[in-house]
Structures are given as C-alpha cells and as structure tokens.
Amino acid sequence: MTEAPVAAGRDRLLRRTLRDPLAVGCLAVLALVILASLAAPLLTSQAPDRSVIADTLAPMSGSHPFGGDGVGRDVLSRLLYGGRTSLVGGALAVLVAFAVGGPLGLVSGFYRGWFDAVAGWISNIIMAVPAIIVMLVVMAAVSQDLNVAMAVLGVIMTPMVFRLIRASVLAVREELYVDAARVSGLGDARIMRRHVLPVVIAPSIIQATQVFAVAIGIQAGLAFLGLGKASQASWGAMLNDAFTNVYTAPLLLVWPGVAMALTILASSMLGNAVRDALGTTERRVTKRPVPVARTAPRPAAAPTADRLLTVEGLRVAYGEKTVVDGVSITVERGEVLGLVGESGSGKSQTAFSVLGLLPFEALVTADQLAFDGKALLSLDLKQLNALRGRGIGYIPQEPMSNLDPSFRIGFQLVEPMRRHLKLSRAEARTKALELLARVNIPDPERVFRSYPHQISGGMAQRVLIAGAVSCDPKLLIADEPTTALDVTVQAEVLDLMRSLQQERHMGMILVTHDFGVVADICDRVAVMQKGRIVETAPARQIFAAPGHDYTRMLLDSTLEDGPARGALRRLDQPLKEVTP
Numbered sequence: 001m002t003e004a005p006v007a008a009g010r011d012r013l014l015r016r017t018l019r020d021p022l023a024v025g026c027l028a029v030l031a032l033v034i035l036a037s038l039a040a041p042l043l044t045s046q047a048p049d050r051s052v053i054a055d056t057l058a059p060m061s062g063s064h065p066f067g068g069d070g071v072g073r074d075v076l077s078r079l080l081y082g083g084r085t086s087l088v089g090g091a092l093a094v095l096v097a098f099a100v101g102g103p104l105g106l107v108s109g110f111y112r113g114w115f116d117a118v119a120g121w122i123s124n125i126i127m128a129v130p131a132i133i134v135m136l137v138v139m140a141a142v143s144q145d146l147n148v149a150m151a152v153l154g155v156i157m158t159p160m161v162f163r164l165i166r167a168s169v170l171a172v173r174e175e176l177y178v179d180a181a182r183v184s185g186l187g188d189a190r191i192m193r194r195h196v197l198p199v200v201i202a203p204s205i206i207q208a209t210q211v212f213a214v215a216i217g218i219q220a221g222l223a224f225l226g227l228g229k230a231s232q233a234s235w236g237a238m239l240n241d242a243f244t245n246v247y248t249a250p251l252l253l254v255w256p257g258v259a260m261a262l263t264i265l266a267s268s269m270l271g272n273a274v275r276d277a278l279g280t281t282e283r284r285v286t287k288r289p290v291p292v293a294r295t296a297p298r299p300a301a302a303p304t305a306d307r308l309l310t311v312e313g314l315r316v317a318y319g320e321k322t323v324v325d326g327v328s329i330t331v332e333r334g335e336v337l338g339l340v341g342e343s344g345s346g347k348s349q350t351a352f353s354v355l356g357l358l359p360f361e362a363l364v365t366a367d368q369l370a371f372d373g374k375a376l377l378s379l380d381l382k383q384l385n386a387l388r389g390r391g392i393g394y395i396p397q398e399p400m401s402n403l404d405p406s407f408r409i410g411f412q413l414v415e416p417m418r419r420h421l422k423l424s425r426a427e428a429r430t431k432a433l434e435l436l437a438r439v440n441i442p443d444p445e446r447v448f449r450s451y452p453h454q455i456s457g458g459m460a461q462r463v464l465i466a467g468a469v470s471c472d473p474k475l476l477i478a479d480e481p482t483t484a485l486d487v488t489v490q491a492e493v494l495d496l497m498r499s500l501q502q503e504r505h506m507g508m509i510l511v512t513h514d515f516g517v518v519a520d521i522c523d524r525v526a527v528m529q530k531g532r533i534v535e536t537a538p539a540r541q542i543f544a545a546p547g548h549d550y551t552r553m554l555l556d557s558t559l560e561d562g563p564a565r566g567a568l569r570r571l572d573q574p575l576k577e578v579t580p
Ligand SMILES: Nc1ncnc2c1ncn2[C@@H]1O[C@H](COP(=O)(O)OP(=O)(O)OP(=O)(O)O)[C@@H](O)[C@H]1O
Pocket: 289, 318, 321, 323, 341, 342, 343, 344, 345, 346, 347, 348, 349, 350, 359, 513
C-alpha cells in the first residue's frame, strides 16, 4: 500500500539508529537486563529477601553463584529482582511524565491561547519544586514503596516533557504544509495525527531514554539512603549493604554498581544515538504566522445566481495596524479575478481572509464576506474545514514547503478526497492518478509513490494544483502560484491552471504582482495599494487605459523591467486563449 501513513522520517530515523553500532550495543544491553529481570524465577530458585545467617557474606558457590550479602541473602537473586524494581521504577516515571506532559504539550503547542498560558504556569511551579525533598516527604508520609516515589518523580519530570513536546508542536504547526492540510479541509485531530505526532515521536524517544536513566539513578539513591520496603530488592539497597561491608566483601559493590552503570549508560547513550540519527534526518522549519482563522460574524446578503464570492468592506488589523482597509471584490462563477499590487499591499491578507487562514491575532471584519451563499465569518471551524478543499481550493506560492516531507505524494492527494468525497481508498487512488495525468505529470504512478524531495519544484506545483482541484472546488485561490518556479515552467503551470479553470468552470482569485500573469489568465483585475483597492476593471481595460495613477505606475514598472512573461507581448490577442 503505497500511501500507508508511515512517516519517511521515522523510517529513516529507525534505520539510521540501527546502523549505529553503539545504538545496537545499547539496545542489546537493555534487552539483556530486561530479559534477565523477567527470567529471574527461572535463573534462580532463591528468594531475594530470604535471609540465612549461615550464608552471611558467603563466597561464590554453586548455590550462591554471586555469594551471599551482609545478612545472608543471595546476591544473584537480589541482583535479578532488583533489576525488576529498577526497570519498573524507570518505566513508571517515563509513563507518568509522558501521560501528563505529552497531551498537555500537544494541546498547548497546537492551540496555544489560555490553555498554553495556564499549562506553562503550572509547569513553572512544578519545576520550582525540589524533587528529592518531595520524594523524601512522600516516602516518609505516604508510602515506602519505591514505585510510588517513581510515579511522583514522573509528575516532577512532567515539565521537561511538556516543554519539549510543546516546542516541537509549535515548530511544526507553523509549517506551510500544515496550513495546506488545513486549507484542504482536514480537521485538527487529523492534522495532529498525520502531521504533528510523527514529528513529536523522535524527540520524545530521546527524552524518554533520559527520563528513564535519571529515574533509575534517583531510585537507587533513595534505596541507598535506606528508603523503600525491606521486601523490595533493589540495586540501591544492594549498594547500601555493600557499603557496610566494603572492606570485608568489596565484590558486593561490583554487581549492583555494574548493573546500574550499564543500564543507565545504555539508556542515555541510546538517546544520544537517536539524537545523532535525528540530526541527519531533521526537517526544515519554515516560519510563518500561525494559521488560526478568527473572524467577527456579519450577516451575508443574498448573492446573485452567478456570484460566487462577495467581499465588501473587508478590514484586517493587527492591533493598531490596519493591513486591509475596506476591500471590496467579487468573483463570478467561471471568472478569474487578478489581485494585483506591490509587495505588502495586502493581497495575501485578503486572500487568506477568504480562506479563514489568518493568524490568531488578526482582527477580521467585513460588511459582507459571502461564498456561494454562505456567510464565511459566521462559520465555525468545523464548517470552515468542510468548506476548504471542497468549496475553495488553494494553490500556494512555495510548492515544496506545502507538501509534507514525511508522506508520499499519493497519500497527500488521497487523504482529502477520501474525507471530502467519501471515496474508498482504491477510488481515491484511481482519481489521484487521473489527476496527476491531467496536470501533465509524465509518470503518475512513480510520482504517486514518491516523497516530495524526489520530485522537482515544477512537478510539486502540478501536484498541488491536482490537490487543489481534486475535490472539485467552486473557487480556486492561487497565491503567486508561479513565483517560485523557473520562467519556462511558469508558463506551463499558468496554462495548466487556465485550462483547468475553464474546464471546470471554477471561479479563481489569482494573487500576483506580475502583469504578465494577469494578461495571460485574468478576466478582471483588482489593483491593491496600501490595503485598499484603487481600481477594479476588466483586464483588457487595465492594459489599454489604466484608470489610476498607481495602476499606471505598476504597469510602467513591469514594462521597464522588460516583459516578465511572453504574454505581455500579446496584449492584442484574446486574453484567455488557451495554449495547447
Ligand atoms: N501577522 C502579521 N502581523 C502584522 N502585520 C502583518 C502580519 N502579516 C502580514 N502583515 C502585514 O500586512 C501587510 C500586507 O501583507 P500581505 O502579505 O497581504 O502583502 P502582499 O501584498 O501579499 O505582499 P507579498 O506580495 O509580498 O506577499 C504587510 O505590511 C505585512 O507586513
């Protein structure tokens, strides 16, 4: 199954880790310790807490292969059962730390807001608590059981896990491909499962090995101090006994010392090996505003039959700074509207308002923001997710950053179709292959099976176009879709978009600063300057008789720079002519 949700990064991480002899050695030591502890009843018939006075400091013999300790207990038996105590204690601490810190870190990093603030505050308080004193108090006042102390230690270690996972989630949720997943209509749970969790797993493994090693050390320290139940064999208690007999039987110190040192070393060095393997497989993090759409609801007026999108009086502000100031545009079914303006004029902010993809801190208001009869600002996140991908498709500027490097192309195409169109896996696969062929990808099967890094930028943009139209949207929003591509590929991609748009009678908003692109593909143009629309007119008219000084200046500057694209030289030809 080519589109199985197996993260390439994880596969690579496992392979690289296993290629490191040190990591294999560490795994072997840990496996040996675990097996020996589990097989304790098979390896020795002696009970770990059975004391026989005659065996006090007994030398090594057939019945006591490692001798007897200071009170006549079998050393081998205590070593094996003590291993159980250490392993269970370490695992308990890891379990508790991750069971509490993991979900908190995930939710905090993904949603931030008040939850993040409260969780961060609690985490800081826990970190300020002196761990050893808390455990001493717990063991003195609550329970002598070392496992209880380890569970408490797990809670105390929660902030480490919380912070690590939160930081990993924060990094990945700002990736463009997470935006892309959102735009294709995937819900938070799916985005979290498909895109966030795979990234969190590797650092969590490293952290778990460290917590495990620290917990075993602390547990031994507590037992060495004489804490813990007398019936609970442990390496720390063995060290305690060995110290009281250090001059008469120094060997007693060696067994628990070696067992502890090997286990702690193997665990933390395994973490280091995973970290090293991760260092060579680490993923790019592209910073971008956090895409949490939030808007203020306004009623939508009834649109005309052919009207797909109505934007009236749209304002986007960040605190005092207004970046979109009363923008009004419309898009009819089957119409291509070019949104043109210099960098920073507010084109993308306008487009992202329609997609509901602005940062959390953006305040969006509008007299009307209606898509296909629905007031966009009054939709909740679920309704918005249902609309994105299905109703509105999105083609981004940077194709590579908008594909998740961990998943095969096929999986990334199939997933939204299965969700929105309720197709079976096989049907979605067939449709994805048809789409790849339709966007002129020469070997659809191979690309379907490929990871994003295995295809070119132009190919990746075709894949994203295929994805954007896969759920038959009525409106396509393309944000500088050709800027990141070679000039030769730009023309092909534009031709493709134009023919798909005509074929499917989609409305389209094309965000661009390139009048060549406008001439090639747009029916109407809205020119933006400093957050406002200064002129809206049919594309021909804009070129023939620009009505605003700013439009003229933009046109002049494009022409001064020389024709960016061949299309500018063909202004006398029909604007929407399709190049075969
Ligand atoms: N998160 C934000 N906080 C504050 N200001 C922002 C934020 N995001 C964008 N802006 C500002 O909004 C303005 C419009 O940005 P926008 O990205 O829409 O411009 P643009 O016309 O699409 O430009 P470009 O072609 O360079 O992408 C810019 O001045 C930008 O600095």
